[in-house]
Amino acid sequence: ETKNLSPHNQGKWTDGNSNIHIRRNFHTLALWAPATTTDRDGYATFTFTMPDNVTRWRLQGLVHDREGDVASIYTTVQTRMALMVTDNLPRFLRRGDNAQLPLTVSNMGDERLKGTLTVQATHLGQSLLDKKYKFGLKPSTSKTFTALLHVPADSLPQNITVRAEASAKGHDDGMEKTIPIASDKERVPEIRMVSRNAADAIREALGEMDSVRGNDALSLAAKVYAGYKLNELNEAEKVSKPLQDVDTPFTALQRLLHTDGSFSWWPGMPASRIVTVTVAEMLAPLVKDHRKILQLLQPTTTRLAAWLADDAKLLEKAGTTSCDLEEAYHILYALSLLPTQQAAKTNTARKTLLDYAEEHDADLTILGKARLATALHIAGRAKAALSMIESLSQYAVTTSDRGTYFDTPKAYYSWRDYKIPTVTAAIHSLSLIAPSDTALLLGMKRWLVEEKKTQKWDTPIVTVDAVTAFLTGSMPQRVAWPVVTGWHEATTSTQSDVSNDFRVSRQIVPADSSRKANNLGDRVKVVIKVHAGRDYDFVRITDHRPACLMPVNQLSDYDWRLGCYVRQMDEQTDYYFEMLPKGDYTLTTDYILDRLGKYHAGTIKAACEYNPAFMAHGPQAVSMTVAGKNTSSH
16 A cells, blocks of 8 residues: 655653653644634634644635625735744655754844754654854844765665754744655566466456447447347356347347448448448457347448459559458458358459468468458368468467567557457367367467456456457367465565566656756656556556655646656655556656755566566665755754
8 A cells, every 4th residue: 555654753852851842743734614604793703723824824704694695805914923934854764864953043133133043853763964054144044954874875764854943032943843754565476376266267358348338339339249240159168157248239239220331330321441341340240140130231231342442443453452351351251251242343352362472472461461361261262261371370479488489570459458359269260270280279279368366357348259269179188377366565675576578767857968966956856667568457656756856847747759658656656557568668756855965765576466476676776865065054
């Protein structure tokens, strides 16, 4: 659990003047009176104690009468003392830090003041700092003193309480604040590897799917496909569950169908070719067993056939630059699954495109090759289909810990599902064309199980398709699965650099590369490098930064530049990624060096929140010294 550091005042003092009022209440809200009634003359009276902040306060008032008329007041109130002590203490410190604590004594009166400033720091009765400074101040002047505080490295105090007292010629002031000490311990998962039934692990994805709420054609088609397939899976597995509702989305999808067989994306929008092709490709696998889907797609089949004929003409006339071949092959795939008798010109177009594909398959994506192989096989071109499968398998990579997958730019990432659609399509086509290649089939199914370890499959169309592909034919029986059995706290310095498919490192560098020293007020960049060895869902990267770094952007918000939500906390910066595909990433965040001294950073950690067994720590030893011109007394 992560939360803002909350100080708790405690500590005993070895010296000090008990007659001095010590300011401890630094609340930012002095008064909240939401329901106050005025007297007969319209005056309202408030009695309250001002907090100890010496600052300008903003007073806001809103009043209304019985008739509903309203009025407001906005003004300011200044609180000050003739002799004041103000501070610029760090929000936190870490074990081993050597911090310089700036404390300013101000004379806001009309006469010269000469006196003593006493600065003390304690932890549970142990004195860590006890210094006295002499000062002489003219009216309306101030002087800053810097006290040196060393946080013990051999023990871990929870907080250090700092107290400053100034007294001079009948005037005095004192302040007391607590500096939290960031813990050097973290919650560490206790991981145990168990042997798990692979089919059970894959089936869990069905329970993680987010419900699709959209009423657009793609969402409605996904609802229809997922509903039919879930019912089939439950029946095959003899699972007693209520039937999925497919009639409601089916009826809504019918309303988006135009008379020419094309679909609109949303009601009232014009027909769309890409939407029509996608809907047909989704629902085509259902027509064999569901007559209702066949009847729905009959006019669409005619529309697809016309587009296919147009593409074939353009290909013959002007070459590949005139038509989208990848989309044309997806139309071929959908038409190959529709058992409708095609017109002569459609068969001619099909032949033209299939002939071209056999000679120019190198231009296709892996998903395109899988779809086209299926179309070739159904068209009776068994030899060409097998050749396409062999071409596809040449891009496959097999590892002992991951199974078989496609590590090539031709295996595109989908919007939310990584490479799941590509591998699923390859499994379907391989099962149809070369079912005897069990090594490749089992390898790809093993990869699906490995991906499920770190991903929440929440897209219905892809999830159901992947589960169906896995459960069809031969499948891996058991799989080693990391299970988090508990948690314990461990000191960060004793943790080994765990890197289960993760690597993370951090550097703190000057924003101006020509500067070598770290000076007060300089800008620096924290550069975090992350290597993800697989695709992850829900990743959090946590940077426990030094106390001398103040974020340039102190508000938490989504950072479109980094592609993640950035949360700024007291002593750490968190980066949240909903999806982190396999690859290398660099996160850069700007900070200002806002205090002098030597400070230590905590850990840098990357973890998959979906499965905490996958995590990594960066190097521990990171410290930085901030120098600069210092006119203060020590």
